[in-house]
Amino acid sequence: MSGGIGELVYPGNILKNIRSNKFVCIIGPGLKRNDNLPNTLIVTRVGTLRFESPNTYWVDSLQKRYIPKRGELVVGIVAKKAGATKKQKVNINVGDAVYAKLLNTYKEMEPELVCVDSYFKAGSLGVLSSEGFVFSVSLNMAHRLLSIENPLLRTLGKKYKYEIAIGMNGKVWLNCAKTVDVLKIKEAIEIAEKKSDASILNTCKKVR
Amino acid sequence: MIESSITTNRMDTSNIFEKELDLRCQFNILTRPNGSVIYCEGETTVIAGIYGPVNCKMSKMLSDKAYIEMNYRPKAGVPSVQDRFYEDIIKNTCETALAGALYPRASVIITVQEMHDDGQLISCAINAACLACLDSGIDMRFIFASISCFLTKDGNLHLETPNSKNDIQAVFVFVFDSVKGDVIVSHTEGVYSIDNYKQGLKISREGSKQVFKFMEQEMARRMKQENTS
Incomplete structure (x- = not known):
């Protein structure tokens, strides 16, 4: 069983003949490495198989629940406040809407959000006006x-x-x-x- | 006597495949869950809904995989011992099929509500749970399909509930995976011989192909609907 690019794939389908670039293949949502057979992928979601040259594969699927991914930008409302130090005063209150970036989302840990970029500048991130x-x-x-x-x-x-x-x-x-x-x-x-x-x-x- | 019954069985097996199973489903019927489906197998109907992966209670949390919470609700009243047993079968099936290792420390909540039981309740509930999982887009290792096989007193096997329920001698429920076609679950009720069981397994395996086909067709239709709407 192996679906082509742009075709519907179902959980359990096995993809063979994976194209890689310098032995590297990037797999996105809906795909997993197949441990039983080397150099193949196993589909984990129903959806359309997509491929981006030279070596990126993913499955476009319908999803209603958000699963955090590193580096994505999210909007949310602050639910709990903790851990402000003297050096870093946090001027965020419970109930504020914030626009933040996911710093890390290891599945074993709670996801972490930041409102600054790598230069410690807020940029477009941060607290969103309460008028919105x-x-x-x-x-x-x-x-x-x-x-x-x-x-x-x-x-x-x-x-x-x-x-x-x-x-x-x-x-x-x-x-x-x-x-x-x-x-x-x-x-x-x-x-x-x-x-x-x-x-x-x-x-x-x-x-x- | 035995020989004649075997020959009649063989004749029946060929007839069974010509008959299409009566399967129907509708996705997205509930607004709150992340995936939901109403599913009918003949007259038997259940609704299934799935939430997740969501945050998990500390006491239930598993550090290496998702905790699967299964709620099976009977048509009326509170769940009885029998219902808890069904719940366990569905839960075990889902635990093998869902890629729980991708969501450690989270929980997945699956609720199955019986609407009407015409004999195929377990297989119907398992299939509904599978369709709800597919609808929600949660990661799965494979699709699973369940099928009920009825042994009537005259020695024949049926994949649909016989008209007269008094004739039922035994019921086999099998669950198959979509990749290798292996048996994941085998549940039996009643009195039967090993031959009956083997033959039941054989025709159930054939019948499960129809269920897989149905599931894939319905999902394809759902994806198409979503993309054009």
Whole structure:
């Protein structure tokens, strides 16, 4: 059993003839190394098999629960406060929305978030204004919104002035000058969730 | 006497495969769980939902793999001893199939609600649990499919509940994996001979191919729906 690129694969399918670059093959979500047979991969999720030249494989699957991955950007609400030292005062309160990066996500440990980059600068990360509005979209939609090709946010930008932070975990923080605009943009995103990429593109083209 | 019964059995096996199993399912019927399905096998119906991987209670936490919490709910009332037994069968099946090692210190909660029992309850519940897992996109080592095989008093084997339940002499429930087609679970009730069992296993294995095909078709349809909607 071995599915081709772009085909549906099911858990237990075995992929042979893996292309590697200098004996290295990068495997993404939905794939696992097959311990029983060297140089093969075993599929662990239902989805479409994808390949990116020269050596990256992954499975595009539907998922509703977010599983943290190192380096991803997430939006969240602070639930518990602990460990502020004199040197590093943390100016974050319980209930604040934050935009943070996952520093490490070893599966044996709790994931760790940071709001600074490697130069200890906040950049775009940090506490999000309490005037904003946090809502959830599906994981799939979050990925689509973050994709460069998706014209939705740019098109909305022509009509409304807004600030947005989209987390890979499906949480979105949105802020506008007017509350009405927040609701309108939220609605637009919710409608777009049920539309295909092509129809979003078509609708966006009509907006001038 | 024995010879004649064997010949009738053989004739029956060929008939069984011509018959399609009556399987139906609908995904995503509950909003709260990460994966859910309503699944029918003939008249038998169950709903299954799965949450996870989620944070685990300290007391239940396993340091090397995910803890699987299985809740089996009967049609009415609180779970009885029999229900706890079913729960254990489904739990063991899921534990072998899910790639629990990828989520240590987490728990996966699977709830199965019986809607109607027409004799194939265990296999229906196991298949529903599998479909719910597939729906949620949790990592699995393989797909599993379960099948009930009924031995009637006239010595025939059926993969569907016989019309008259008084004729049932024994029930075999098997679970197969999708990779090697190995038996994961074997559960039997009633009186039968070794020959009956072997033949039951053989036709169940054939029948399980139909279940696998059904699961793959339904998942393909679900993926397609999601991508075009």
